[in-house]
Amino acid sequence: MILKNANYIDVKNGRVITQTDIQIEDGKIVKIGENLQANDYIDCSSKLIVPAFTNAHTHLGMSMMRNYSDDLELQDWLVKKIWPFEAKLTKEDIYWGAKLSAVESAKNGVCAVVDMYDQIDSTARACKEVGIKGILAKGVLDVAGSGSERIDIFKQNYREYNSDDIKVVLGPHAIYTCSTDFLKECLKVSKEYGGMLHIHVSETMKEVEDSKKIIWDDTCRILGFVGIFRY
Numbered sequence: 001m002i003l004k005n006a007n008y009i010d011v012k013n014g015r016v017i018t019q020t021d022i023q024i025e026d027g028k029i030v031k032i033g034e035n036l037q038a039n040d041y042i043d044c045s046s047k048l049i050v051p052a053f054t055n056a057h058t059h060l061g062m063s064m065m066r067n068y069s070d071d072l073e074l075q076d077w078l079v080k081k082i083w084p085f086e087a088k089l090t091k092e093d094i095y096w097g098a099k100l101s102a103v104e105s106a107k108n109g110v111c112a113v114v115d116m117y118d119q120i121d122s123t124a125r126a127c128k129e130v131g132i133k134g135i136l137a138k139g140v141l142d143v144a145g146s147g148s149e150r151i152d153i154f155k156q157n158y159r160e161y162n163s164d165d166i167k168v169v170l171g172p173h174a175i176y177t178c179s180t181d182f183l184k185e186c187l188k189v190s191k192e193y194g195g196m197l198h199i200h201v202s203e204t205m206k207e208v209e210d211s212k213k214i215i216w217d218d219t220c221r222i223l224g225f226v227g228i229f230r231y
């Protein structure tokens, strides 16, 4: 397959190459140059070829909650609306929510996502079927207890789904849902399981103001105390 007469953004070298041909074999670019020949080609003279995007933070399985009470502050939205809603979701619900988001991602040029949610099996299945890569963070917290049980589920998810295209990582939800001891435990476990950790930080003014009331002066200092930045 050759993309003929393409305008191509060469990100590595910071330039745009115009009217060039791009040869693709087995899903990979193998050659870029002029007058490349193949029976199978697409005329791209009116197209711009760009590297695929990576969505660095998403919740694929939440697509059915779009616009749901979206006029609330984050804390009210989570506590009063989202968490009760999520308590009723099945694995199948999350699969279909993730599938919709994965298809939308692919259609818009996103070939990889960093996702944080529950039910890694549902999200992994959706990503694989659509053909996008995923760093899937198993959302964990200990605000209502059961922190270690959630970490055990993460370990099980890692064993079952971690692969070349799907990386399963630990996703402590935020400092307001995870104690510092729990965050330290997450850090320790994540070092043993692939070395990556994904977390929400300073999402709202309330989170920043609340963290000032504790001991430290901002959310990042709390994470620094935990040791995340010495990772």
Ligand SMILES: [Zn+2]
Pocket (backbone or CB within 6 Å): 057, 058, 059, 116, 200
């Ligand atoms: Zn998020």
